[in-house]
Amino acid sequence: xxxxxxxxxxxxxxxxxxxxxxxxxxxxxxxxxxxxxxxxxxxxxxxxxxxxxxxxxxxxxxxxxxxxxxxxxxxxxxxxxxxxxxxxxxxxxxxxxxxxxxxxxxxxxxxxxxxxxxxxxxxxxxxxxxxxxxxxxxxxxxxxxxxxxxxxxxxxxxxxxxxxxxxxxxxxxxxxxxxxxxxxxxxxxxxxxxxxxxxxxxxxxxxxxxxxxxxxxxxxxxxxxxxxxxxxxxxxxxxxxxxxxxxxxxxxxxxxxxxxxxxxxxxxxxxxxxxxxxxxxxxxxxxxxxxxxxxxxxxxxxxxxxxxxxxxxxxxxxxxxxxxxxxxxxxxxxxxxxxxxxxxxxxxxxxxxxxxxxxxxxxxxxxxxxxxxxxxxx
Numbered sequence: 001x002x003x004x005x006x007x008x009x010x011x012x013x014x015x016x017x018x019x020x021x022x023x024x025x026x027x028x029x030x031x032x033x034x035x036x037x038x039x040x041x042x043x044x045x046x047x048x049x050x051x052x053x054x055x056x057x058x059x060x061x062x063x064x065x066x067x068x069x070x071x072x073x074x075x076x077x078x079x080x081x082x083x084x085x086x087x088x089x090x091x092x093x094x095x096x097x098x099x100x101x102x103x104x105x106x107x108x109x110x111x112x113x114x115x116x117x118x119x120x121x122x123x124x125x126x127x128x129x130x131x132x133x134x135x136x137x138x139x140x141x142x143x144x145x146x147x148x149x150x151x152x153x154x155x156x157x158x159x160x161x162x163x164x165x166x167x168x169x170x171x172x173x174x175x176x177x178x179x180x181x182x183x184x185x186x187x188x189x190x191x192x193x194x195x196x197x198x199x200x201x202x203x204x205x206x207x208x209x210x211x212x213x214x215x216x217x218x219x220x221x222x223x224x225x226x227x228x229x230x231x232x233x234x235x236x237x238x239x240x241x242x243x244x245x246x247x248x249x250x251x252x253x254x255x256x257x258x259x260x261x262x263x264x265x266x267x268x269x270x271x272x273x274x275x276x277x278x279x280x281x282x283x284x285x286x287x288x289x290x291x292x293x294x295x296x297x298x299x300x301x302x303x304x305x306x307x308x309x310x311x312x313x314x315x316x317x318x319x320x321x322x323x324x325x326x327x328x329x330x331x332x333x334x335x336x337x338x339x340x341x342x343x344x345x346x347x348x349x350x351x352x353x354x355x356x357x358x359x360x361x362x363x364x365x366x367x368x369x370x371x372x373x374x375x376x377x378x
Contacts, residue, residue: 013076024046025045035346060098060118061102082251082255083254092124092161093123100241103240125166127215140186142156143175146175151187152219160212160215163193164210172187185232187231188229191217197220199215250317255288255324277333311370311371328351
């Protein structure tokens with residue numbers, strides 16, 4: 001097992017780091033550093049800068065704009081984005097719907113949607129969770145009934161991230177309610193968010209932000225050509241999509257940046273003199289180093305085998321999100337309650353916002369069940 005980067009990989013990392021230093025707009029860098037709200041225009045602006053460079057979809061095939069980078073280069077790129085503090089690349093089009101279309105889409109679907117996703121012309125969101133159907137996704141009830149050349153969709157999705165920004169949504173819908181096995185009879189549809197019958201209602205989170213939504217479908221007509229893969233085989237598509245969600249949820253680069261910020265902030269407060277605080281800070285740094293080494297182990301496996309990681313990749317999601325949450329806890333603890341500075345005032349909302357990280361992409365409890373079943377055979 002080789003947990004070191006080669007000279008070529010280190011040179012690539014330095015190239016990416018230098019380019020980001022020269023091309024990340026300062027106002028966007030400042031917004032991310034200060035935990036300010038990022039608008040739709042902010043997100044798409046950064047997306048288009050990377051698209052112009054040819055770096056917005058590294059894992060896509062070269063013919064569709066991909067980079068031909070190997071798995072280590074793609075990982076290094078993701079981590080450098082996090083370390084530099086760039087606006088996030090919204091995954092729903094680039095790393096979810098895009099790969100699904102490349103694997104299951106028709107030629108017409110690829111030609112219609114992939115260039116627009118790549119160039120940031122369409123903003124996508126995900127229609128999976130429903131009231132009562134979150135981690136138990138196969139219990140979803142949103143239904144689609146075929147009438148000639150259309151599906152008529154009725155139902156509700158919830159926790160739809162950035163649905164109020166979206167032009168399109170990819171949805172799991174039930175097209176056959178008569179099957180015994182719940183994973184069957186589910187289909188994967190691409191739906192225009194401007195279609196008549198769609199209502200988006202905001203859900204305001206603990207930090208006061210409007211990030212997620214409820215989406216209602218009332219007799220929404222969806223052309224049959226927007227069905228991806230086969231009718232009733234949407235669960236196959238869903239499993240493939242979720243595999244693209246979990247490798248990068250450790251977000252080590254971003255956590256390194258937040259740890260450096262925490263150290264700098266804490267050094268100016270009275271907490272730095274507390275042995276208990278210093279002990280927690282040291283333990284957290286060790287845990288982050290251990291997570292990075294674990295990530296390198298997965299990278300080495302993929303480098304040697306050329307295959308995606310197995311179910312045990314879920315441990316990256318579990319520990320990565322727990323570390324992200326612990327960083328916000330310590331940042332809040334380091335802040336003097338009497339300090340009314342803007343940075344300190346942002347720590348509370350940041351702490352509240354990060355509570356969700358252990359839930360999205362499959363809750364950490366579900367991830368532990370996956371490891372127990374698929375890796376340990378329990």
